[in-house]
Amino acid sequence: MRKTVRASACLGVSLAILAAASAAQAQSTIAAPPAANTPPQTPAPEASAAGSTALQEVVVTAQRRSQNLQNVPISVTSFSGDALAAQQIGSTLDLGREVPNMFAANNVGQGSANVYYIRGLGQTQSFPTFEAQVGTYIDDIYISRQNANNFALFGVDQIQVLNGPQGTLFGRNSTGGAIVVTLQKPGETFGGDGQVGGGSYDGYTFRGSVNLPINSQILTRTSAYAVGDSGYVHDVTTGQSLDTMHNWGVREAVSFLPAALSNVRWDIAGDYEHNNNANLLNQPADGGQERISYSGFTTQGGALEPYLGGSKSTFGQGAFVNSFGLTSNIKASFSAGTLNLITGVRGLSQHLAADFPAASLGPLQPGDTYPTGEITLAQALRNSQYSQEIKWTGDLGSRLNYTAGAFYLFETNSNDYGQVLGLAPALALPLNDQLEKNQTISEAVYAQGDLKVTSKLTFTLGGRFTHEIKTTLLHPSGAGPGYTTADVQAEGYPTHLDANEFTPRIALQYQIDPNLMVFGSATRGFQGGGWNGLTGASPADYNNFSPETIWSYETGFRSQTPDRRLRVNATAFYENVNNYQLLSDNPATNSFDTSNAANLAAYGLETNITWKPISKLTLGANVSTIRATYFDQSALIRDQQASCLAGVAGTCDSGIVRANGALATPVYTPALDLSTTASYIFDFDLLTVTPNFAVQYVSREWFDTANTEGSSSSYPTPAGGRDKPRTLIDFGVTFAPKKYPVTITAECKNCTMVDYGTADLLGLDYFNQPGTFDVSLAFKF
Numbered sequence: 001m002r003k004t005v006r007a008s009a010c011l012g013v014s015l016a017i018l019a020a021a022s023a024a025q026a027q028s029t030i031a032a033p034p035a036a037n038t039p040p041q042t043p044a045p046e047a048s049a050a051g052s053t054a055l056q057e058v059v060v061t062a063q064r065r066s067q068n069l070q071n072v073p074i075s076v077t078s079f080s081g082d083a084l085a086a087q088q089i090g091s092t093l094d095l096g097r098e099v100p101n102m103f104a105a106n107n108v109g110q111g112s113a114n115v116y117y118i119r120g121l122g123q124t125q126s127f128p129t130f131e132a133q134v135g136t137y138i139d140d141i142y143i144s145r146q147n148a149n150n151f152a153l154f155g156v157d158q159i160q161v162l163n164g165p166q167g168t169l170f171g172r173n174s175t176g177g178a179i180v181v182t183l184q185k186p187g188e189t190f191g192g193d194g195q196v197g198g199g200s201y202d203g204y205t206f207r208g209s210v211n212l213p214i215n216s217q218i219l220t221r222t223s224a225y226a227v228g229d230s231g232y233v234h235d236v237t238t239g240q241s242l243d244t245m246h247n248w249g250v251r252e253a254v255s256f257l258p259a260a261l262s263n264v265r266w267d268i269a270g271d272y273e274h275n276n277n278a279n280l281l282n283q284p285a286d287g288g289q290e291r292i293s294y295s296g297f298t299t300q301g302g303a304l305e306p307y308l309g310g311s312k313s314t315f316g317q318g319a320f321v322n323s324f325g326l327t328s329n330i331k332a333s334f335s336a337g338t339l340n341l342i343t344g345v346r347g348l349s350q351h352l353a354a355d356f357p358a359a360s361l362g363p364l365q366p367g368d369t370y371p372t373g374e375i376t377l378a379q380a381l382r383n384s385q386y387s388q389e390i391k392w393t394g395d396l397g398s399r400l401n402y403t404a405g406a407f408y409l410f411e412t413n414s415n416d417y418g419q420v421l422g423l424a425p426a427l428a429l430p431l432n433d434q435l436e437k438n439q440t441i442s443e444a445v446y447a448q449g450d451l452k453v454t455s456k457l458t459f460t461l462g463g464r465f466t467h468e469i470k471t472t473l474l475h476p477s478g479a480g481p482g483y484t485t486a487d488v489q490a491e492g493y494p495t496h497l498d499a500n501e502f503t504p505r506i507a508l509q510y511q512i513d514p515n516l517m518v519f520g521s522a523t524r525g526f527q528g529g530g531w532n533g534l535t536g537a538s539p540a541d542y543n544n545f546s547p548e549t550i551w552s553y554e555t556g557f558r559s560q561t562p563d564r565r566l567r568v569n570a571t572a573f574y575e576n577v578n579n580y581q582l583l584s585d586n587p588a589t590n591s592f593d594t595s596n597a598a599n600l601a602a603y604g605l606e607t608n609i610t611w612k613p614i615s616k617l618t619l620g621a622n623v624s625t626i627r628a629t630y631f632d633q634s635a636l637i638r639d640q641q642a643s644c645l646a647g648v649a650g651t652c653d654s655g656i657v658r659a660n661g662a663l664a665t666p667v668y669t670p671a672l673d674l675s676t677t678a679s680y681i682f683d684f685d686l687l688t689v690t691p692n693f694a695v696q697y698v699s700r701e702w703f704d705t706a707n708t709e710g711s712s713s714s715y716p717t718p719a720g721g722r723d724k725p726r727t728l729i730d731f732g733v734t735f736a737p738k739k740y741p742v743t744i745t746a747e748c749k750n751c752t753m754v755d756y757g758t759a760d761l762l763g764l765d766y767f768n769q770p771g772t773f774d775v776s777l778a779f780k781f
Contacts, residue, residue, distance in 0.1 A: 054564040073519035075163035075571040100606035100624030103668040105758035109354035111277030121176030128413035130530035135174035141344035165525025167503030168462040175525035186219035187211035199774025203229040249273035278319040297373030309478015312378040315353035323348035337394020370422030402449035433480025438472040460507035481537035532593040602628035670701035704760035
């Protein structure tokens with residue numbers, strides 16, 4: 001492991017030094033970054049003086065104002081709308097293939113929910129009593145629930161992935177990082193675009209948007225999409241197709257540009273999405289060409305009615321999420337700066353029922369025939385959130401620019417859930433039947449400024465103060481076992497959590513010459529505490545956990561060659577996480593729960609390289625390494641280790657304790673993650689042909705928190721909860737006739753159909769989505 005880390009680190013550093021040396025010889029200047037109040041936009045080609053071989057300038061808003069990426073001392077990976085299409089990024093799930101030190105997969109049981117890990121920090125659970133460490137923002141609106149964060153990326157202007165804690169400007173629960181999505185605004189002229197396509201598993205795709213300006217002061221944009229397939233999993237027991245997808249959504253955006261107030265722009269938008277997409281336990285079969293499942297719990301519903309109360313008792317196997325959102329951004333520009341009033345209202349309802357088998361997958365077992373499933377979770381969840389932000393961006397002369405603001409969030413959840421244990425074909429036992437209502441109030445003020453100490457040296461100082469209040473109320477939902485708020489309080493657990501946190505940031509950057517900038521920074525992040533909502537029938541299991549905090553230290557450089565053909569950005573980091581919120585199986589409670597099991601330390605390197613050796617060829621590479629360890633484990637973990645070494649049954653190979661009693665290696669921290677891309681434009685008389693090729697290599701990594709050796713699955717990975725090294729290949733080719741505004745694209749994702757583990761539950765491996773092939777026609781008008 002150490003040799004692999006050192007070798008991969010040397011590779012990234014070597015590439016970085018070579019590029020820096022080239023950039024250090026620069027004599028020309030880079031394009032000046034946009035003014036502070038310039039709206040985000042798709043990067044445009046650079047000045048013609050640079051020639052057609054120059055790379056496009058990348059404009060990012062990682063510091064809540066528009067800047068040239070080369071001037072930003074944060075590890076950022078940015079994708080324009082065109083880049084998303086070229087690199088086959090159709091949903092936020094696909095970002096894990098292209099972003100250094102990032103892992104992305106569907107949540108266990110839910111296809112609409114994604115698990116994101118950045119630099120080893122993330123959360124695999126989507127219960128409403130806690131949040132994920134990687135925050136998601138859509139048009140500056142924080143998305144509190146990850147139940148519906150696998151967004152279908154239609155009408156997207158830009159996506160930015162920010163690695164590391166964003167404790168000041170994107171401070172809401174982003175100790176690991178943030179995914180920032182900016183959607184397209186309505187255009188000033190009539191026009192639009194669309195896409196239709198089909199592919200694997202009877203897949204279909206429809207996307208379309210149209211700009212329809214009412215007049216010069218009222219602009220509108222209407223967008224809609226539908227994607228789906230017939231499912232890639234065959235249930236051996238019931239004969240049904242599982243993990244089918246039938247998703248659709250609409251979005252209406254309106255921009256007001258009042259003539260009487262020429263300094264004001266008001267953007268409002270509403271969206272609605274319906275997701276019918278599960279991620280049920282399945283395994284590869286027939287050499288990986290087919291996925292199969294063993295579960296007697298059907299998609300029709302009704303089997304749970306004798307055992308649970310409420311609407312959840314009628315659910316069949318599957319996951320349905322309906323979500324909606326309303327956003328408003330009033331922007332007023334003044335000579336001293338820009339004021340933004342950002343309002344967001346979001347909500348979702350989820351109907352989920354999923355069988356989590358306790359026995360091995362295959363061959364067919366008696367438990368596989370139980371109509372209730374073996375261990376089935378049913379959940380009816382309703383969420384609503386309201387957020388308001390006031391942001392001011394300005395400058396004091398030419399030497400100081402700053403961003404300051406205030407943030408407010410109010411969130412409520414009603415979570416009606418239950419679990420049923422199958423005992424026989426006509427007998428089952430309800431494990432719990434619980435209604436849980438919780439709410440969160442988060443208030444914050446923040447400010448960050450950049451001071452030009454000299455023409456080359458910039459000093460950044462910022463901070464955010466957050467006050468957060470969380471409350472929870474509980475009572476039994478139906479006939480099954482449950483408990484009340486008073487029962488939890490009697491166990492000594494609080495049902496009211498109050499936290500005050502200050503998260504500062506400090507950075508120095510030095511512009512060695514116009515094409516080379518070096519920087520160093522220290523940033524603190526904060527993640528609120530919560531409760532273990534997914535528990536058994538005992539209130540003793542509804543324990544709370546403390547806030548998670550992090551200090552991250554980074555250094556690196558941003559460089560490009562004078563002709564702007566080669567760009568290399570590198571960041572080295574060290575992070576220290578206190579009270580890491582870890583979800584794992586807990587032998588003390590005999591259930592899965594989140595606890596502050598230990599602290600975590602990690603260090604690594606992230607390098608982004610883009611090279612355009614000739615005008616028609618563009619090459620890219622992302623190289624990342626990470627080494628992570630647990631330390632200062634909790635008293636509960638130390639007791640577990642001692643019991644394991646003493647031979648107490650059930651205490652080894654559980655939680656974060658390995659079979660030998662040692663602490664495990666944190667999950668999703670591969671020693672090397674390398675992704676490369678290549679695109680070439682073949683220019684013919686009647687059309688252009690553009691093949692796009694991408695390869696990702698990931699070294700061995702654990703996805704089981706205890707690093708379990710071996711596997712109970714009939715299709716084991718080489719070491720149970722540890723993946724073997726994997727190489728994923730994506731390929732696409734686009735044909736664009738010169739006389740018509742259409743393109744035809746044929747592409748495949750994971751073309752060689754590689755299977756790898758993404759999560760471990762009850763000793764069983766959950767796998768990635770299989771490879772797909774599709775053809776689509778896109779047009780503009």
